[in-house]
Amino acid sequence: MDFQLSPQHEIFRRTVAEFVEKQVMPRVPEMEARGEWDAALFKRMGELGYFGLRYPEKYGGAGADSVMFAIFLEEMARGYMSLAAAAMMQCLMGTNFIFRFGTEAQRERLLAPAIRGEKIGTIAMTEPGAGSDLGAITTRAVREGDGYILDGTKTWITSATRADFFTVAAKTNPDPKAGFRGIDMFLVEKGTPGLAVSKKIPKVGVVASETSEITLKQVRVPAENLFGGKEGFGFAALREMLNEIRVMTGALGLGLARAARDESMQYAQQRVAFGRKIGEFQAIQHKFADMETEIELSRLMVYYGAWLIDQKLPCNKEAAIAKLYATEAAVKAADEATRIFGAYGMAMEMTPQRFFRDARFLLYGGGTSEILRNIIAKEMGM
Numbered sequence: 572m573d574f575q576l577s578p579q580h581e582i583f584r585r586t587v588a589e590f591v592e593k594q595v596m597p598r599v600p601e602m603e604a605r606g607e608w609d610a611a612l613f614k615r616m617g618e619l620g621y622f623g624l625r626y627p628e629k630y631g632g633a634g635a636d637s638v639m640f641a642i643f644l645e646e647m648a649r650g651y652m653s654l655a656a657a658a659m660m661q662c663l664m665g666t667n668f669i670f671r672f673g674t675e676a677q678r679e680r681l682l683a684p685a686i687r688g689e690k691i692g693t694i695a696m697t698e699p700g701a702g703s704d705l706g707a708i709t710t711r712a713v714r715e716g717d718g719y720i721l722d723g724t725k726t727w728i729t730s731a732t733r734a735d736f737f738t739v740a741a742k743t744n745p746d747p748k749a750g751f752r753g754i755d756m757f758l759v760e761k762g763t764p765g766l767a768v769s770k771k772i773p774k775v776g777v778v779a780s781e782t783s784e785i786t787l788k789q790v791r792v793p794a795e796n797l798f799g800g801k802e803g804f805g806f807a808a809l810r811e812m813l814n815e816i817r818v819m820t821g822a823l824g825l826g827l828a829r830a831a832r833d834e835s836m837q838y839a840q841q842r843v844a845f846g847r848k849i850g851e852f853q854a855i856q857h858k859f860a861d862m863e864t865e866i867e868l869s870r871l872m873v874y875y876g877a878w879l880i881d882q883k884l885p886c887n888k889e890a891a892i893a894k895l896y897a898t899e900a901a902v903k904a905a906d907e908a909t910r911i912f913g914a915y916g917m918a919m920e921m922t923p924q925r926f927f928r929d930a931r932f933l934l935y936g937g938g939t940s941e942i943l944r945n946i947i948a949k950e951m952g953m
């Protein structure tokens with residue numbers, strides 16, 4: 572293990588932190604109340620180059636490494652998880668298939684504007700009957716002439732109401748024995764006849780990162796919209812991306828845990844009970860000691876995972892550990908923050924309740940904690 576953050580990484584962290592503190596945090600109450608992130612702010616993030624961090628300059632990106640991308644997500648999540656969630660979708664799952672497996676024309680038409688923040692991309696894999704068990708999806712893609720016809724329902728799709736294009740998982744081979752190998756990924760653009768956002772899903776956390784159900788009824792796409800250009804390619808491509816999704820979700824967890832620690836430390840240094848600041852009670856100090864321990868361990872695992880990705884080294888186990896540890900640490904830190912705030916931990920006008928709600932979001936995408944434990948055990952040879 573031989574990694575450390577460079578001065579460039581630290582300078583970048585300060586730049587993002589300043590953007591978050593000056594331009595994001597003051598707008599959080601308004602976005603929470605409206606239940607949607609601010610379009611102008613999103614566009615601004617594109618202009619600042621944040622959506623293109625992990626893409627080459629040719630498409631308007633920065634060609635930065637995964638460590639830099641993790642720093643961006645950590646700082647964003649420290650400020651506002653709803654916007655960080657939408658940004659991660661835009662930078663990674665929503666655009667990566669076009670970048671890696673799309674045609675040059677698709678990259679110019681969709682990826683480059685998405686990097687600028689002018690178009691929005693998302694991924695549609697989950698279905699009402701299939702989440703962790705992606706091999707059980709029932710959305711079908713049937714070859715017809717020079718294209719494919721897609722039919723099915725997808726749910727929990729981030730930014731669906733605002734998306735210009737979707738990467739949709741569908742079965743080209745419905746044989747149950749094919750399982751994951753029967754899945755392919757397709758580009759479906761907004762406005763394609765038969766594609767509709769059928770309902771928004773009200774939820775407890777990340778309320779300003781909208782999630783919806785979408786339906787595909789006889790949606791026709793040209794054959795070039797099959798990513799990879801051949802059937803049976805999709806799941807292998809998705810699997811390659813999973814480690815990055817896991818490490819980066821861990822980075823979101825790290826950011827949220829830091830925010831929960833910082834807010835509650837400030838509170839503990841002011842709130843008085845029994846004639847003392849509550850931060851002077853050993854029971855409260857132990858909560859901070861535990862938070863700090865878990866934050867430091869999360870940081871090590873997340874940046875080690877990002878470094879492994881940059882070195883193109885195998886990291887199935889490390890990426891699963893990074894996500895498992897950092898997201899569970901975030902859930903715990905948010906919970907402890909609400910306890911330290913006492914009754915005010917439940918007050919909607921205070922921030923701990925938002926950390927508590929938003930932390931839940933980290934537990935699902937990229938593998939639930941149960942699935943991650945399955946992966947870690949498998950990697951251990953069990």
Ligand SMILES: Cc1cc2nc3c(=O)[nH]c(=O)nc-3n(C[C@H](O)[C@H](O)[C@H](O)COP(=O)(O)OP(=O)(O)OC[C@H]3O[C@@H](n4cnc5c(N)ncnc54)[C@H](O)[C@@H]3O)c2cc1C
Pocket residue numbers: 693694695696697701702703704726727728729730777782932935936937938939940941942945
């Ligand atoms: C805010 C939010 C945004 C999302 N955005 C998107 C999006 O943009 N696109 C998209 O495609 N999806 C999205 N999702 C869906 C997400 O990817 C799924 O929630 C996730 O894959 C888990 O699937 P599920 O919710 O159906 O749970 P299930 O798979 O039904 O799991 C239910 C429970 O069973 C456990 N379980 C399942 N299988 C096993 C097993 N083998 N061993 C042990 N335990 C098991 C799980 O851990 C969990 O506790 C989003 C979800 C949320 C909450």
